[in-house]
Amino acid sequence: MLTRDDCVARDAADPLAPLRRQFALDRLDAAGGIYLDGNSLGVLPRATAGRVEQVIAEEWGSGLVGSWNTAGWITLSSSVANKIARLVGAGAGEVVVADSTSINLHKVVSAALALVQADAPGRRRVVSERTNFPGDLYIIEAAARAHGCEFAAVDDERMAAAIDGRLAVLVLSHVNYRSGRLYPMAALSRAAHAAGALAVWDLAHSAGAVPVRLGEGGDEAADFAVGCGYKYLNGGPGAPAFLWAHPRHAARLDRDQWRPPLPGWFGHEAPFDFSPEYRPGRGMARFLCGTPPILSLAALECGVDSVLAAEAHGGVAALRRKSAALTGLFIERVESRCAGHGLTLVTPREPAARGSHVTFAAASGGYAVMQALIAHSVIGDFRAPDLLRFGFAPLYTRYVDVWDAAERLAGLLASGEWRDPRFAVRSTVT
Amino acid sequence: MLTRDDCVARDAADPLAPLRRQFALDRLDAAGGIYLDGNSLGVLPRATAGRVEQVIAEEWGSGLVGSWNTAGWITLSSSVANKIARLVGAGAGEVVVADSTSINLHKVVSAALALVQADAPGRRRVVSERTNFPGDLYIIEAAARAHGCEFAAVDDERMAAAIDGRLAVLVLSHVNYRSGRLYPMAALSRAAHAAGALAVWDLAHSAGAVPVRLGEGGDEAADFAVGCGYKYLNGGPGAPAFLWAHPRHAARLDRDQWRPPLPGWFGHEAPFDFSPEYRPGRGMARFLCGTPPILSLAALECGVDSVLAAEAHGGVAALRRKSAALTGLFIERVESRCAGHGLTLVTPREPAARGSHVTFAAASGGYAVMQALIAHSVIGDFRAPDLLRFGFAPLYTRYVDVWDAAERLAGLLASGEWRDPRFAVRSTVT
Numbered sequence: 001m002l003t004r005d006d007c008v009a010r011d012a013a014d015p016l017a018p019l020r021r022q023f024a025l026d027r028l029d030a031a032g033g034i035y036l037d038g039n040s041l042g043v044l045p046r047a048t049a050g051r052v053e054q055v056i057a058e059e060w061g062s063g064l065v066g067s068w069n070t071a072g073w074i075t076l077s078s079s080v081a082n083k084i085a086r087l088v089g090a091g092a093g094e095v096v097v098a099d100s101t102s103i104n105l106h107k108v109v110s111a112a113l114a115l116v117q118a119d120a121p122g123r124r125r126v127v128s129e130r131t132n133f134p135g136d137l138y139i140i141e142a143a144a145r146a147h148g149c150e151f152a153a154v155d156d157e158r159m160a161a162a163i164d165g166r167l168a169v170l171v172l173s174h175v176n177y178r179s180g181r182l183y184p185m186a187a188l189s190r191a192a193h194a195a196g197a198l199a200v201w202d203l204a205h206s207a208g209a210v211p212v213r214l215g216e217g218g219d220e221a222a223d224f225a226v227g228c229g230y231k232y233l234n235g236g237p238g239a240p241a242f243l244w245a246h247p248r249h250a251a252r253l254d255r256d257q258w259r260p261p262l263p264g265w266f267g268h269e270a271p272f273d274f275s276p277e278y279r280p281g282r283g284m285a286r287f288l289c290g291t292p293p294i295l296s297l298a299a300l301e302c303g304v305d306s307v308l309a310a311e312a313h314g315g316v317a318a319l320r321r322k323s324a325a326l327t328g329l330f331i332e333r334v335e336s337r338c339a340g341h342g343l344t345l346v347t348p349r350e351p352a353a354r355g356s357h358v359t360f361a362a363a364s365g366g367y368a369v370m371q372a373l374i375a376h377s378v379i380g381d382f383r384a385p386d387l388l389r390f391g392f393a394p395l396y397t398r399y400v401d402v403w404d405a406a407e408r409l410a411g412l413l414a415s416g417e418w419r420d421p422r423f424a425v426r427s428t429v430t
Numbered sequence: 431m432l433t434r435d436d437c438v439a440r441d442a443a444d445p446l447a448p449l450r451r452q453f454a455l456d457r458l459d460a461a462g463g464i465y466l467d468g469n470s471l472g473v474l475p476r477a478t479a480g481r482v483e484q485v486i487a488e489e490w491g492s493g494l495v496g497s498w499n500t501a502g503w504i505t506l507s508s509s510v511a512n513k514i515a516r517l518v519g520a521g522a523g524e525v526v527v528a529d530s531t532s533i534n535l536h537k538v539v540s541a542a543l544a545l546v547q548a549d550a551p552g553r554r555r556v557v558s559e560r561t562n563f564p565g566d567l568y569i570i571e572a573a574a575r576a577h578g579c580e581f582a583a584v585d586d587e588r589m590a591a592a593i594d595g596r597l598a599v600l601v602l603s604h605v606n607y608r609s610g611r612l613y614p615m616a617a618l619s620r621a622a623h624a625a626g627a628l629a630v631w632d633l634a635h636s637a638g639a640v641p642v643r644l645g646e647g648g649d650e651a652a653d654f655a656v657g658c659g660y661k662y663l664n665g666g667p668g669a670p671a672f673l674w675a676h677p678r679h680a681a682r683l684d685r686d687q688w689r690p691p692l693p694g695w696f697g698h699e700a701p702f703d704f705s706p707e708y709r710p711g712r713g714m715a716r717f718l719c720g721t722p723p724i725l726s727l728a729a730l731e732c733g734v735d736s737v738l739a740a741e742a743h744g745g746v747a748a749l750r751r752k753s754a755a756l757t758g759l760f761i762e763r764v765e766s767r768c769a770g771h772g773l774t775l776v777t778p779r780e781p782a783a784r785g786s787h788v789t790f791a792a793a794s795g796g797y798a799v800m801q802a803l804i805a806h807s808v809i810g811d812f813r814a815p816d817l818l819r820f821g822f823a824p825l826y827t828r829y830v831d832v833w834d835a836a837e838r839l840a841g842l843l844a845s846g847e848w849r850d851p852r853f854a855v856r857s858t859v860t
Contacts, residue, residue, distance in 0.1 A: 100529070238724045276560060296668075
């Protein structure tokens with residue numbers, strides 16, 4: 001029978017434990033807080049404030065416009081992109097950092113549809129999964145419409161049947177934002193390929209927490225991918241996002257002289273020629289659009305560095321092992337300590353089938369339970385209509401955090417404290 | 431005959447002079463630097479570093495994901511937008527801050543085309559001006575193609591003729607990024623309306639420096655507009671951009687239930703319902719897309735506040751008067767002191783016909799002349815093939831700066847120092 005002391009011992013023996021010191025968690029720790037929402041907003045690396053201050057005061061304040069050259073602003077986006085590439089098993093030059101996940105998804109779905117339709121104009125169906133992140137569904141549907149395609153968001157059970165001869169592009173999230181289910185990227189991508197289609201993946205809830213090997217020699221068989229900078233990459237609220245294309249597709253887009261749907265000046269072959277004619281930048285450069293957001297990119301780089309620091313300790317594979325242990329422990333603790341209070345595990349029980357967060361459905365009062373838990377300094381989030389969601393970012397979440405979070409949840413369920421009317425008051429964002 | 435002492439006296443008497451103290455120009459001043467590139471990248475407000483530090487350390491670091499509610503992140507974008515609205519003569523709720531100028535231009539050109547084509551499907555021509563900012567031309571052309579329209583970038587002399595019965599949307603920059611020419615927004619918008627078309631304006635080189643009255647009761651007759659956060663608004667490198675729609679168009683988009691081309695989750699009617707069906711947010715909200723970039727928005731707000739501080743001193747109208755005096759003085763000084771060195775004024779001589787920057791064409795060696803000038807701490811920029819561009823942001827540029835800049839330019843032209851081969855070495859960005 002595991003004890004809290006066992007958790008303390010596990011943390012003491014954890015080779016990844018020193019990585020936690022990278023983060024500005026002193027005040028949270030001093031207040032006894034437990035942060036289980038790194039899958040929504042990653043925590044602040046200690047390095048970020050100083051680096052952004054330097055960019056503001058030195059590079060912008062003193063260097064002024066010259067910093068595009070002298071401070072390397074012009075290549076900052078690609079520097080950060082090449083660091084992210086290491087986290088998702090891609091090569092240098094294969095990743096672009098720009099804009100938001102939504103806008104990048106629009107770009108890559110458009111590119112994938114252009115490639116498929118060039119060879120098979122009759123393929124006019126784009127498929128995603130019904131419980132995929134809604135923002136993704138909106139963007140995918142719009143991109144499909146813009147290419148004269150129909151869009152279908154199907155249930156998991158109908159996914160295999162939907163990968164048929166009509167399919168142009170399959171667009172899925174690697175880890176579902178609600179359930180935490182990890183989709184088998186390689187198998188589904190290969191099924192799409194076998195059907196003559198392409199596969200696009202959103203890594204928002206996996207990049208930095210689940211090993212991904214996108215590039216040449218990788219095993220995911222993905223064609224395009226996008227991902228988020230502010231979840232497990234710790235880039236800060238609303239950080240820039242990234243996108244990736246397989247090198248063979250990037251080369252094909254070159255050969256086809258494909259024009260992206262958002263042909264901004266930073267994606268031009270020679271932006272500072274100020275040519276009135278658009279000529280797409282080589283390879284991935286065409287996926288850039290407007291002037292890069294330097295302050296945000298500097299903060300994102302610090303976040304990405306905080307994950308790359310794990311490379312000396314086994315990298316994302318080691319993070320993944322710890323993540324599986326943390327999520328497994330949480331499931332075990334909640335199920336044993338909160339039994340009889342109407343919580344049902346939504347996340348797959350098999351570690352290989354889930355990402356780094358765990359979701360329970362509440363039979364009643366889910367919103368109030370989460371608010372009560374937050375009042376007890378355990379920060380998870382609620383997703384309508386009934387889901388309690390807990391993220392376990394393995395860079396900074398401790399085994400003892402898992403133990404204590406489950407204990408506090410058990411305590412407020414047992415006491416009925418969550419029924420206090422003040423916990424039922426809805427705020428605008430949950 | 432004006433003297434340098436007269437310029438010093440003008441600065442001493444300038445009611446706008448105290449506004450300069452808002453900016454972190456101490457090191458530039460100590461080094462005798464003169465910054466004439468605020469039309470490319472506005473200078474750093476003193477308030478910015480502290481505010482961004484607060485957002486990072488307090489709101490993100492300590493407040494964590496809860497800051498979406500408790501620190502007002504969820505409404506930060508609209509707060510900044512409503513401040514920008516005051517600078518462009520628009521009402522609260524009429525402006526949206528998001529993404530980049532390029533992406534916002536894509537959104538509003540798409541909206542304008544949707545409105546025109548709903549009533550007049552036969553109108554299939556989008557017109558801009560040949561020397562408009564190339565990034566705008568690329569985006570406009572792509573949006574036109576996506577709506578089955580042809581695109582024409584015409585010379586100024588052919589503009590009147592191009593506003594004909596085929597025209598769907600006219601898209602122009604209020605101030606040309608090269609020449610500094612100020613386009614007559616009201617007259618051209620009315621001409622477009624008389625022809626049955628709509629007019630979209632890019633305010634990148636005018637917002638914050640040239641009075642604009644977009645909204646109800648305004649006199650610009652514009653239909654849609656976009657603008658840049660990092661030029662005269664001092665929002666920092668790559669700051670978020672803004673867009674505006676006339677309230678009658680926003681209402682029409684509502685009635686038509688128009689779906690934007692980039693339907694992101696933050697533009698949904700109820701983002702936190704996580705509905706799988708996209709329902710556009712009311713009015714302007716649908717122009718939002720992904721998660722807002724909080725660090726960048728905080729910096730942009732400080733920049734916008736630095737311009738709003740002029741409201742106590744006559745506002746943008748007072749800035750405009752000073753701007754006209756500065757640019758006029760620069761033209762006069764360069765033409766008198768640099769005569770015989772092959773510089774030709776490109777910017778309109780009539781103050782009402784130019785924005786806040788001045789461009790001279792160099793008969794030869796333009797790039798080297800600008801590099802030599804920068805070596806003498808006068809920072810302007812070069813635009814291929816032969817243009818020397820100087821911005822006079824009236825919030826922080828002094829009359830004595832204008833005098834000294836022209837003197838230094840005259841000096842290096844007279845000495846021939848600019849012919850030193852080191853000044854001809856091209857950097858990646860100019």
